[in-house]
Amino acid sequence: MADEKKYISEEDLKKHNKPTDLWISIQGKVYNVTDWAKQHPGGDIPLLNLSGQDATDAFIAFHPGSAWQYLDKFFTGYYLRDFEVSEVSKDYRRLASEFSKAGMFDKKEHVVIYSLCFVAMLFVSCICGVLCSNSFWVHMGSGALLGFAWVQISYLGHDSGHYNMMTTKGFNKLAQILSGNCLTGISIAWWKWTHNAHHIACNSLDYDPDLQHLPFFAVSSKLFHSITSRFYGRELTFDPVSRFLVCYQHFTFYPVMCVARVNLFLQTFLLLLSKRRVPDRALNILGILVFWTWFPLLVSCLPNWTERVLFVLASFSVTSIQHIQFCLNHFSANVYVGSPTGNDWFEKQTSGTIDISCSSWMDWFHGGLQFQLEHHLFPRLPRCHLRKVSPVVRELCKKHNLPYRSLSFFEANVQTIKTLRAAALQAQDLLWEAFNTHG
Numbered sequence: 001m002a003d004e005k006k007y008i009s010e011e012d013l014k015k016h017n018k019p020t021d022l023w024i025s026i027q028g029k030v031y032n033v034t035d036w037a038k039q040h041p042g043g044d045i046p047l048l049n050l051s052g053q054d055a056t057d058a059f060i061a062f063h064p065g066s067a068w069q070y071l072d073k074f075f076t077g078y079y080l081r082d083f084e085v086s087e088v089s090k091d092y093r094r095l096a097s098e099f100s101k102a103g104m105f106d107k108k109e110h111v112v113i114y115s116l117c118f119v120a121m122l123f124v125s126c127i128c129g130v131l132c133s134n135s136f137w138v139h140m141g142s143g144a145l146l147g148f149a150w151v152q153i154s155y156l157g158h159d160s161g162h163y164n165m166m167t168t169k170g171f172n173k174l175a176q177i178l179s180g181n182c183l184t185g186i187s188i189a190w191w192k193w194t195h196n197a198h199h200i201a202c203n204s205l206d207y208d209p210d211l212q213h214l215p216f217f218a219v220s221s222k223l224f225h226s227i228t229s230r231f232y233g234r235e236l237t238f239d240p241v242s243r244f245l246v247c248y249q250h251f252t253f254y255p256v257m258c259v260a261r262v263n264l265f266l267q268t269f270l271l272l273l274s275k276r277r278v279p280d281r282a283l284n285i286l287g288i289l290v291f292w293t294w295f296p297l298l299v300s301c302l303p304n305w306t307e308r309v310l311f312v313l314a315s316f317s318v319t320s321i322q323h324i325q326f327c328l329n330h331f332s333a334n335v336y337v338g339s340p341t342g343n344d345w346f347e348k349q350t351s352g353t354i355d356i357s358c359s360s361w362m363d364w365f366h367g368g369l370q371f372q373l374e375h376h377l378f379p380r381l382p383r384c385h386l387r388k389v390s391p392v393v394r395e396l397c398k399k400h401n402l403p404y405r406s407l408s409f410f411e412a413n414v415q416t417i418k419t420l421r422a423a424a425l426q427a428q429d430l431l432w433e434a435f436n437t438h439g
Helices: 010-014 045-049 056-062 065-070 087-101 111-131 136-162 169-184 188-200 221-225 240-247 249-258 261-272 281-300 305-330 342-351 360-366 372-377 383-399 409-438
Strands: 006-008 021-026 029-032 075-080 355-357 406-408
Touching: 021 045, 021 056, 045 188, 056 087, 056 188, 056 342, 087 342, 087 383, 111 136, 111 281, 111 360, 136 169, 136 188, 136 305, 169 188, 169 281, 188 261, 188 281, 221 409, 240 249, 240 409, 249 305, 249 409, 261 281, 261 305, 281 305, 305 355, 305 409, 342 372, 355 372, 360 383, 372 383, 406 409
Parallel strands: 006 075, 355 406
Antiparallel strands: 021 029, 029 075
């Protein structure tokens, strides 16, 4: 019969896992996304990481219902033989459907307006403190306010990167450039590139760029074997310098976090000046130039170099709160080596994330990221709903015997330092072994 369905096996699908031959399966239908990967708004990394696999759960997580209509043009005509859906995936898809029918992905409440007003107040207070006072302590306080404004504006940038927090896509892109490039000096293009890869390959030591911090940090002794970063396309070399720094990482963690923003600036420049295809490169560069115009000008208004340096350090130190929080969400969770797999996508998210428990009145402080598992499972869900869905997610994890870890901010810090210390002690053993071997 002419309309008889054609099938391929999972093994056949796995063969199409290269940039020049990239197939995925969604709901049992097989799609050729080789050419689309280059135009994919989320970048090619998520598609490459799930190439040759079923990607249904990830597709549901990252795309609105309107995206399904665009799949047909990529359909190969093949269906996946013996296609089955696990019980946990069935429950996850049911939840996603219920949230969608309830309009939760579209209802953003007034978080954006409140956050913008708060950020504007912080920026104005900072500028007034620098320009209208001669007090050293007011200047330092202004630096701290600037850092706190960067934290809050980054939460908005994060929101705009996952869903349209503004009324149109155009306004949303404008919000991204303003919140990321112009106000914080960190390119939204760089954020999308790394953050989408992180979500897909949560806590994979060789695929998740957010766990690849050598020579300063190693969350697992598996990084001592100089594994290859599939994200950066280079070896994560565990050389003598890395070994020495990792030996003391549980002591250097907080000091390094205080200046971690420097690395984000560096990564922004490396991407925008690279040969990689960068969406809206010119717009991103323009936004970065705006930041590197107003920020040095503001700092130059301070009376002397001592205050200028301390002002910058104060602002960077306050932003460490955000850097630390992200580490708390992932560093002491389970890690693995290898590519992410689509058929246990839900399980990987529960394994690689840790929630931070707090009172509802502190939600503004954490920007929604305290509900890290809920965010990873439903990245398009506005942060105002994360607390509401948390009990449902907890019950789903309990039903399928999956971890749901929620620690207080203090407990999460303790657990993170324990993780870093455990890896540091293993690195010290290697250091002494090398010393005894070579004298």
